[in-house]
Amino acid sequence: xxxxxxxxxxxxxxxxxxxxxxxxxxxxxxxxxxxxxxxxxxxxxxxxxxxxxxxxxxxxxxxxxxxxxxxxxxxxxxxxxx
Numbered sequence: 189x190x191x192x193x194x195x196x197x198x199x200x201x202x203x204x205x206x207x208x209x210x211x212x213x214x215x216x217x218x219x220x221x222x223x224x225x226x227x228x229x230x231x232x233x234x235x236x237x238x239x240x241x242x243x244x245x246x247x248x249x250x251x252x253x254x255x256x257x258x259x260x261x262x263x264x265x266x267x268x269x270x
Contacts (some may be wrong), residue, residue, distance in 0.1 A: 212259045
Protein backbone atom coordinates (compact mmCIF):
# COMPACT_ATOMS: atom_id res chain seq x y z
CA UNK A 189 0.00 0.00 0.00
CA UNK A 190 1.33 3.42 -0.90
CA UNK A 191 2.11 5.94 1.81
CA UNK A 192 -0.49 8.35 0.46
CA UNK A 193 -3.22 5.71 0.74
CA UNK A 194 -2.39 5.27 4.42
CA UNK A 195 -3.38 8.87 5.17
CA UNK A 196 -6.45 9.24 2.99
CA UNK A 197 -9.82 7.68 3.51
CA UNK A 198 -11.34 5.98 0.51
CA UNK A 199 -13.96 7.79 -1.55
CA UNK A 200 -17.38 6.12 -1.77
CA UNK A 201 -20.21 6.68 -4.22
CA UNK A 202 -23.50 5.03 -5.11
CA UNK A 203 -23.64 6.83 -8.47
CA UNK A 204 -23.00 4.19 -11.12
CA UNK A 205 -21.97 6.57 -13.92
CA UNK A 206 -19.71 8.61 -11.64
CA UNK A 207 -18.07 5.33 -10.61
CA UNK A 208 -17.58 4.45 -14.28
CA UNK A 209 -16.05 7.87 -14.93
CA UNK A 210 -13.66 7.51 -12.00
CA UNK A 211 -12.55 4.05 -13.18
CA UNK A 212 -12.12 5.36 -16.70
CA UNK A 213 -9.87 8.16 -15.45
CA UNK A 214 -7.63 5.85 -13.47
CA UNK A 215 -9.04 5.73 -9.95
CA UNK A 216 -8.40 2.37 -8.29
CA UNK A 217 -11.58 0.52 -7.33
CA UNK A 218 -10.88 -0.89 -3.86
CA UNK A 219 -14.18 -2.54 -3.05
CA UNK A 220 -17.80 -2.96 -4.03
CA UNK A 221 -19.93 -3.38 -0.96
CA UNK A 222 -23.61 -3.97 -0.43
CA UNK A 223 -25.71 -1.47 1.47
CA UNK A 224 -29.24 -2.80 1.62
CA UNK A 225 -30.32 -3.38 -1.97
CA UNK A 226 -27.76 -0.95 -3.33
CA UNK A 227 -24.07 -1.20 -4.08
CA UNK A 228 -21.42 1.24 -2.92
CA UNK A 229 -18.31 1.74 -5.04
CA UNK A 230 -15.21 2.35 -2.92
CA UNK A 231 -12.26 4.05 -4.60
CA UNK A 232 -8.78 5.05 -3.56
CA UNK A 233 -9.06 8.79 -3.04
CA UNK A 234 -6.88 11.43 -4.67
CA UNK A 235 -6.23 15.04 -3.68
CA UNK A 236 -7.86 16.26 -6.93
CA UNK A 237 -10.95 14.03 -6.63
CA UNK A 238 -13.32 16.88 -5.72
CA UNK A 239 -12.35 18.75 -8.89
CA UNK A 240 -12.78 15.57 -10.95
CA UNK A 241 -16.27 14.96 -9.52
CA UNK A 242 -17.30 18.57 -10.11
CA UNK A 243 -16.05 18.43 -13.69
CA UNK A 244 -18.06 15.23 -14.24
CA UNK A 245 -21.30 16.74 -12.94
CA UNK A 246 -20.55 20.07 -14.61
CA UNK A 247 -20.11 18.38 -17.99
CA UNK A 248 -16.69 19.99 -18.33
CA UNK A 249 -14.52 16.92 -18.74
CA UNK A 250 -13.72 14.45 -21.49
CA UNK A 251 -13.12 10.73 -21.54
CA UNK A 252 -12.77 8.69 -24.72
CA UNK A 253 -16.28 7.43 -25.60
CA UNK A 254 -15.21 3.86 -26.37
CA UNK A 255 -13.25 3.62 -23.12
CA UNK A 256 -16.26 4.92 -21.17
CA UNK A 257 -18.57 2.45 -22.92
CA UNK A 258 -16.21 -0.42 -22.17
CA UNK A 259 -15.93 0.64 -18.53
CA UNK A 260 -19.74 0.74 -18.24
CA UNK A 261 -19.95 -2.84 -19.52
CA UNK A 262 -17.22 -4.00 -17.12
CA UNK A 263 -18.85 -2.29 -14.14
CA UNK A 264 -22.28 -3.72 -14.99
CA UNK A 265 -20.69 -7.16 -15.07
CA UNK A 266 -19.15 -6.49 -11.68
CA UNK A 267 -22.53 -5.41 -10.27
CA UNK A 268 -24.34 -8.49 -11.55
CA UNK A 269 -21.65 -10.95 -10.50
CA UNK A 270 -20.77 -9.49 -7.09
